[in-house]
Structures are given as structure tokens and as C-alpha cells.
Amino acid sequence: METFQAIAAIVITALAIYYATSGGSKPMKAAQVTDDIADEYDYIVVGAGSAGSVVASRLSEDEESKVLVLEAGTNYDENPDFHVPIKWLGLQHTKHDWQYYSEPQTHSSLGMNENRAFWPRGRVLGGTSIFNAMQYTRGSSKEFDDWAANGCSGWSYKDVLPYFLKSEDVFDNNLKNSKYHSTGGLLGVSPAGATPMADAFLRAGKEMGYNIVDYNSPDDEGLSKIQLTVRNGVRSSTGLEFLGKASERKNLDISIRSHAIKIEIENKRASGVVFVKDGKKQFVKVRKEIIVSGGTINSPQLLMLSGIGPKDHLEELGIPVVADLPVGKNLQDHEMVFMFSEVNQSVSITKDVEESMWSRFQYELFGKGVKAISGLDSNGYFYVDETKRGKKPVEIQFICISRLIGANQFNFKDSIAKEFMTQDPNAHGFTIAVSVAHPKSTGTIKLRSTDAFDYPLIDANYLSDKRDIAGFIGGIRIWEKMMQTPTMKKLGVDIKRMKMSFCSQHEFRSDAYWECIMRHLAVTIYHHSGTCKMGAEKDPTSVVDPQLRVKGIRGLRVADASVMPVVPVGNTNAPTIMIGEKAVDMIRKKNTVKQFVRDL
Numbered sequence: 012m013e014t015f016q017a018i019a020a021i022v023i024t025a026l027a028i029y030y031a032t033s034g035g036s037k038p039m040k041a042a043q044v045t046d047d048i049a050d051e052y053d054y055i056v057v058g059a060g061s062a063g064s065v066v067a068s069r070l071s072e073d074e075e076s077k078v079l080v081l082e083a084g085t086n087y088d089e090n091p092d093f094h095v096p097i098k099w100l101g102l103q104h105t106k107h108d109w110q111y112y113s114e115p116q117t118h119s120s121l122g123m124n125e126n127r128a129f130w131p132r133g134r135v136l137g138g139t140s141i142f143n144a145m146q147y148t149r150g151s152s153k154e155f156d157d158w159a160a161n162g163c164s165g166w167s168y169k170d171v172l173p174y175f176l177k178s179e180d181v182f183d184n185n186l187k188n189s190k191y192h193s194t195g196g197l198l199g200v201s202p203a204g205a206t207p208m209a210d211a212f213l214r215a216g217k218e219m220g221y222n223i224v225d226y227n228s229p230d231d232e233g234l235s236k237i238q239l240t241v242r243n244g245v246r247s248s249t250g251l252e253f254l255g256k257a258s259e260r261k262n263l264d265i266s267i268r269s270h271a272i273k274i275e276i277e278n279k280r281a282s283g284v285v286f287v288k289d290g291k292k293q294f295v296k297v298r299k300e301i302i303v304s305g306g307t308i309n310s311p312q313l314l315m316l317s318g319i320g321p322k323d324h325l326e327e328l329g330i331p332v333v334a335d336l337p338v339g340k341n342l343q344d345h346e347m348v349f350m351f352s353e354v355n356q357s358v359s360i361t362k363d364v365e366e367s368m369w370s371r372f373q374y375e376l377f378g379k380g381v382k383a384i385s386g387l388d389s390n391g392y393f394y395v396d397e398t399k400r401g402k403k404p405v406e407i408q409f410i411c412i413s414r415l416i417g418a419n420q421f422n423f424k425d426s427i428a429k430e431f432m433t434q435d436p437n438a439h440g441f442t443i444a445v446s447v448a449h450p451k452s453t454g455t456i457k458l459r460s461t462d463a464f465d466y467p468l469i470d471a472n473y474l475s476d477k478r479d480i481a482g483f484i485g486g487i488r489i490w491e492k493m494m495q496t497p498t499m500k501k502l503g504v505d506i507k508r509m510k511m512s513f514c515s516q517h518e519f520r521s522d523a524y525w526e527c528i529m530r531h532l533a534v535t536i537y538h539h540s541g542t543c544k545m546g547a548e549k550d551p552t553s554v555v556d557p558q559l560r561v562k563g564i565r566g567l568r569v570a571d572a573s574v575m576p577v578v579p580v581g582n583t584n585a586p587t588i589m590i591g592e593k594a595v596d597m598i599r600k601k602n603t604v605k606q607f608v609r610d611l
Contacts, residue, residue, distance in 0.1 A: 060138020063304030065591030137250020150579030162547030199242025244378025395485030
């Protein structure tokens with residue numbers, strides 16, 4: 012037996028070396044970066060994250076335009092786990108993570124240390140597209156139409172779909188001929204479904220009367236195998252796919268370890284960026300435009316440090332007011348509650364399964380298997396209020412994770428984590444993350460001080476609106492029904508796994524019990540958005556207009572998740588990439604998506 016295992020290991024290693032050197036699933040080389048920064052550029056992009064990498068890559072397609080990207084983090088070659096999908100959760104709490112924490116929460120995060128929610132954000136080329144769980148979800152067609160109807164002209168579903176299609180390179184043969192998908196883009200999109208749990212989840216949904224659908228089409232209610240931003244087993248981050256592939260262009264300079272601390276504004280026009288690189292303060296001028304793509308936390312912080320923000324707040328800190336705008340308000344995010352279920356069959360991912368020779372074989376040779384997914388296998392969208400079906404966006408999202416979660420990456424108190432999280436890394440089971448698709452609670456981001464290196468004050472204000480509680484309870488009632496289907500009973504699922512002592516003052520499974528669970532255990536799904544809200548020119552609640560131009564300031568735009576007026580249904584990475592794509596066409600006054608227009 013030992014001889015066989017040794018021979019097998021040698022064969023696998025030899026084949027893996029061959030496969031890696033002939034293409035395979037190995038990541039491409041590091042992005043080409045520079046320390047030689049010119050005095051002036053046509054465009055300066057602040058932040059090389061999910062949107063910023065797209066913006067910089069597309070702007071530099073015009074050879075006559077000189078483009079600079081300023082990224083506070085480092086290159087994406089520093090950690091090989093960046094590119095292995097199953098490793099995503101372990102990337103948090105590292106030097107490549109901003110590691111933000113909210114202010115102590117009143118209505119939520121009661122099971123966290125100091126009642127603070129942990130918010131990981133990528134500090135590396137590719138930003139949080141290096142850190143996320145890679146679910147490729149665009150949002151509901153109905154909500155984009157709502158964006159347009161509420162002042163964001165040019166952002167209807169018909170307007171934005173071509174930009175989703177421009178980026179996409181879908182690998183699912185069942186979707187390649189769909190008018191809602193495309194091939195040949197820079198962003199790889201591959202199907203999950205690597206474990207038997209994915210099929211079990213779909214069967215349970217069908218037993219409840221739901222259909223199997225493509226959740227990235229307008230027909231989104233029902234169950235689906237998850238679509239992941241993965242190409243041949245490698246995470247398809249925007250840093251790797253957009254910026255890395257463009258980094259050798261002579262008109263594109265990428266400066267890492269470059270923390271922007273202020274946008275200089277002269278006569279209501281953005282003139283340049285002050286940044287700190289390797290401890291040295293520098294200034295670079297801009298000829299045309301500055302595009303701020305720092306994300307929902309960093310973008311409002313930079314604007315406020317530059318004098319663009321709420322007048323009262325800026326004056327409290329002694330910052331001269333350049334533009335009185337509601338920067339940092341309208342903070343939105345999805346929360347999720349992990350609903351754990353142990354099973355009596357070997358149908359899920361465990362530590363042994365992940366580290367097995369078979370998993371290694373599948374991944375190294377073919378870019379397949381459990382290491383080629385994030386653990387997220389299936390998705391469900393549901394209505395709680397059936398009168399809204401077909402009229403409003405779906406209300407509840409289920410994400411089926413084909414493993415139990417044991418690592419306390421969420422700032423749970425030790426006592427809470429010990430009881431709630433899985434202690435046996437080889438226990439078979441699954442997790443359904445239940446989320447309210449359109450939360451009503453909103454928070455704020457404010458400056459802590461005038462020091463750009465001081466983290467801002469983040470008040471998520473989670474669960475302050477009782478409608479979010481009602482939404483969660485509605486979602487959990489759907490979960491309860493799913494756990495009682497024949498498929499789940501056959502797997503030995505027991506709802507009592509969610510019976511926790513810290514909510515024992517309430518009757519198990521009562522509304523009050525589930526509310527207690529939510530207020531203790533709900534965590535971010537990393538969908539922070541809305542703090543530089545887009546809206547009509549005369550909308551007093553907006554920071555940027557539908558062209559993403561900062562109101563009252565020439566030569567300055569914001570392009571990232573912070574401009575979303577409302578957090579979209581589901582995951583936000585794909586819409587953020589779409590925003591980057593659309594922003595560049597507006598900047599260049601070009602239409603690059605004529606071939607992607609669909610007859611809807």
C-alpha cells in the first residue's frame with residue numbers, strides 16, 4: 012500500500028509539473044509595476060480593486076492616453092493562495108487585508124467581541140476580488156430598471172446588460188448559447204457544483220416546488236448551481252485578468268504601496284493626487300480626470316479628506332469645505348446568518364477531502380474538483396411575500412456552502428464560536444447562508460481624524476429597521492421547510508443543530524428565538540455599498556450624477572460599489588465590474604458594447 016501511494020505521488024507530481032509548465036491552472040506572472048512615476052498623467056485611477064483594475068485596463072487601451080494606477084497594497088503574486096479558490100477564507104486577517112471593524116453595534120453583532128462586525132477588504136492588486144468567495148451574481152433586472160426610474164438615467168437593465176456581457180467569458184456549456192451570457196471576455200465564469208451537496212440542494216428545492224433557473228437571467232426565482240469567477244481552476248480576479256494582462260503597456264503605470272491621502276482641487280477642478288509611497292509623500296498632476304475606485308470605505312474617506320463631504324462633519328475636523336455633499340451616508344450591506352446542518356453521508360467538503368490526493372490530482376491536472384471552487388455550490392432566490400412575484404426583485408437569497416465552517420474569521424466571542432462553529436474539521440455537513448436581499452437599515456462612514464492613515468468610523472447600523480428582522484424570519488421559515496424535504500431527511504438533517512444556549516430564553520424556532528440568533532450571529536457578506544450614491548443632478552441625497560461625476564467638481568469621478576444607490580440583490584462583485592466597464596465608456600465617450608446589445 013505504501014509503495015502504491017509513493018508511486019501515485021510521483022506520478023501526480025510529474026504530471027502536475029507538466030501541466031503547470033504547459034498552461035494548466037497556474038496563475039499568470041505578476042503584474043508589471045513601477046517606481047518611476049511621471050509628473051503628470053491623462054488619467055489617475057485611485058485604487059486597483061474590482062472596479063479600478065477594470066477602469067485602468069480599459070483606459071489604457073487608448074495608446075495616446077497615459078494612465079497611472081495608485082494602489083495602497085502590493086502585487087498579487089505575493090501569496091499563491093490568492094489564486095486557489097478554496098483558500099479564500101484564509102486570506103482574511105493577513106497583511107493583504109485592510110481588516111476593518113465597525114463601531115460597536117446596538118442592534119446586531121451581539122455575539123461579536125465588543126459588538127464589532129469584522130469587515131475584510133482586499134489590500135492588493137485586484138482588491139476584494141482577490142478575497143471574495145467568487146460568486147458571479149449580477150442582481151435583479153428589475154432593480155436596475157428601478158435605478159433608472161429613480162434618477163440614474165442610462166442604468167436600466169437594458170443599458171447595463173451589455174457591460175456584463177462584455178466582461179464575461181462563460182465556461183458553462185449550458186449557458187454559452189443564452190442571450191444573457193457571452194464568451195471571450197476577460198472575466199472567466201465557471202460553474203460550481205463540485206460536490207453531491209450541490210445536487211441535493213437543487214433536489215430539495217424542486218421538492219418544494221421551485222424551478223432550476225439561471226439566476227443571472229431575469230427569471231431568477233428558484234435554485235441554481237452557482238456561477239464562479241474562476242478560469243481553469245484559477246480565481247479570475249480583476250487584478251489578474253484585467254490589470255495584469257494590461258500591465259506591460261507602455262502607457263500604463265502601476266504604482267503599488269501608494270496610499271492616496273488627498274485629491275488637490277483648484278477652482279472646482281481636480282488637479283492631482285497627493286499620495287504616500289514607501290513613507291515618502293509625493294504629488295502627481297492630472298490632465299484629464301481622476302477616477303476614485305477605492306471602494307465603499309476608502310472612496311468616501313478620500314473624498315472627505317479632500318474637502319468633499321457633509322459640511323458639518325468636515326468643519327468639525329477643520330477641513331476646508333470644497334463641496335457640501337452627503338459622502339459617507341447611505342451605507343448599505345447584506346448580512347447573512349449561517350444555518351449549519353450535519354449529514355450522515357460523505358457528500359461535502361471536509362479537511363481530509365480538501366487535502367486528499369484525489370483533490371490534488373483533480374486540481375493540479377485539470378483545474379477541477381473541490382479546490383477549484385470556493386465551497387459555494389448552489390444558490391436560491393425566493394419571495395416571502397408572494398404578491399411581489401414578478402413585480403419586485405426577489406427578497407431572500409440562500410447560498411449553499413458544501414461544508415461546515417469552523418474557522419472563526421468573524422470576530423465571534425470565544426464562547427459563541429465554540430458552541431456555534433464546527434469543532435470537527437472532518438465532520439460532513441453543509442451551511443446555508445440566509446440573507447435579506449434588500450435590507451432597509453443604512454449606516455454611515457465618517458472620518459475618525461484628518462490623518463489619512465486613521466481608519467474611518469464605520470457604523471453599519473445593522474438590523475436597526477425591523478423590516479430586516481421580518482425579512483430574515485421569512486427566509487428562515489423557507490429554510491425550515493427545505494430542511495424537512497425528503498432529500499434533507501435522507502441526509503439526516505436535524506434543525507436542532509441550530510439550537511443555541513445563548514438564545515435559550517426564547518422558545519426554540521419561535522420568531523423571538525430566530526430574532527435572537529440574527530442579532531447575535533448575523534455577519535457581513537462583504538457587500539458594502541452606497542456611500543457615494545449615484546442619483547439625478549438635483550437629488551440632494553446623491554454624491555455623483557449618472558455619469559459618475561462628483562457633483563460640483565470637474566475632472567473627478569467615482570467608479571466602484573460606493574456609487575450604487577441601492578445594494579443589488581445578491582453579490583456585488585459582478586455589478587462593481589460592470590460599473591468599471593460602463594464608467595470607461597462614459598469617460599471616453601465611446602460605445603464599445605454594440606455587439607452585446609440584446610433584444611429583451
